[in-house]
Amino acid sequence: MTAPDARAAAAEPVGPAPDAAPDPGGRPAAPARWRSRAIRISSVLAAVLAWQLLTANDVRLWLRFDTLPTVTEIVSAYGGQLRTDLFYLDLGQSLIRIVSGFGLATVTGVTVGIALGRSRLFADTVGPLAELARPIPAIAIVPVAILLFPSDEAGIVFITFVAAFFPIMVSTRHAVRALPTIWEDSVRTLGGSRWDVLGRVVLPGILPGLFGGLSVGIGVAWICVISAEMISGRLGVGYRTWQAYTIVDYPGVFVGMITIGILGFSTSAAVELLGRRVTRWLPRGENTR
Numbered sequence: 001m002t003a004p005d006a007r008a009a010a011a012e013p014v015g016p017a018p019d020a021a022p023d024p025g026g027r028p029a030a031p032a033r034w035r036s037r038a039i040r041i042s043s044v045l046a047a048v049l050a051w052q053l054l055t056a057n058d059v060r061l062w063l064r065f066d067t068l069p070t071v072t073e074i075v076s077a078y079g080g081q082l083r084t085d086l087f088y089l090d091l092g093q094s095l096i097r098i099v100s101g102f103g104l105a106t107v108t109g110v111t112v113g114i115a116l117g118r119s120r121l122f123a124d125t126v127g128p129l130a131e132l133a134r135p136i137p138a139i140a141i142v143p144v145a146i147l148l149f150p151s152d153e154a155g156i157v158f159i160t161f162v163a164a165f166f167p168i169m170v171s172t173r174h175a176v177r178a179l180p181t182i183w184e185d186s187v188r189t190l191g192g193s194r195w196d197v198l199g200r201v202v203l204p205g206i207l208p209g210l211f212g213g214l215s216v217g218i219g220v221a222w223i224c225v226i227s228a229e230m231i232s233g234r235l236g237v238g239y240r241t242w243q244a245y246t247i248v249d250y251p252g253v254f255v256g257m258i259t260i261g262i263l264g265f266s267t268s269a270a271v272e273l274l275g276r277r278v279t280r281w282l283p284r285g286e287n288t289r
């Protein structure tokens with residue numbers, strides 16, 4: 001190799017390994033994605049295996065695993081639940097409540113958040129009331145909901161709405177206030193109206209922050225809807241889980257817990273997937289770790 005060739009080879013930048021290079025969509029290459037998925041699945045399987053070993057051998061250290069059901073008992077109970085109509089009735093009832101409360105919270109939270117971020121008068125009038133009510137846990141409103149609404153069903157939906165409303169409202173308000181003023185000035189310079197600013201600047205600009213609030217809101221909504229079902233429900237996954245506890249059906253309790261986890265994970269993943277699809281026009285990082 002000649003000296004010029006050696007210098008040219010040394011000057012070439014050293015890039016990442018071929019299997020770690022991201023694809024055009026900004027995601028890691030296929031081997032890296034499969035490696036990440038394998039690690040995640042392995043961690044879950046390891047936790048399940050540890051649970052089975054500790055409970056099956058009646059291990060009692062500081063924690064009393066000898067009082068808890070084994071994995072095989074939980075799987076058997078889950079299989080029995082899947083063969084009953086009541087399980088799907090509870091599942092559907094909880095989904096109806098979460099969709100109703102979360103949907104109302106999304107519409108109301110986005111509207112109020114935009115108004116708080118855009119209107120000084122609205123912020124001075126409604127802002128203090130929202131900040132006073134925001135620290136109150138939604139589950140603490142259960143007695144008020146029982147007194148306020150004529151049916152338990154409406155009260156549970158209201159509690160779910162309150163739980164999701166504040167994360168969505170706050171994230172929307174912060175996203176509106178974080179928008180660069182030059183964007184609005186550009187639209188107004190070109191003759192755009194207030195509605196043009198709202199449709200072309202505000203709504204697209206707040207989408208990343210908004211979907212962050214939606215992801216948090218759906219998780220908080222599940223916590224509160226399950227808690228409300230345990231307290232005043234007649235159907236639902238939370239009500240059935242609490243009923244299993246009262247009759248000392250511990251495998252049934254874990255069936256409810258696992259179902260709640262699956263529902264929460266699925267709905268949160270759906271919100272995040274929708275957020276990625278809606279904001280696909282945003283620039284992505286070169287690599288996702």
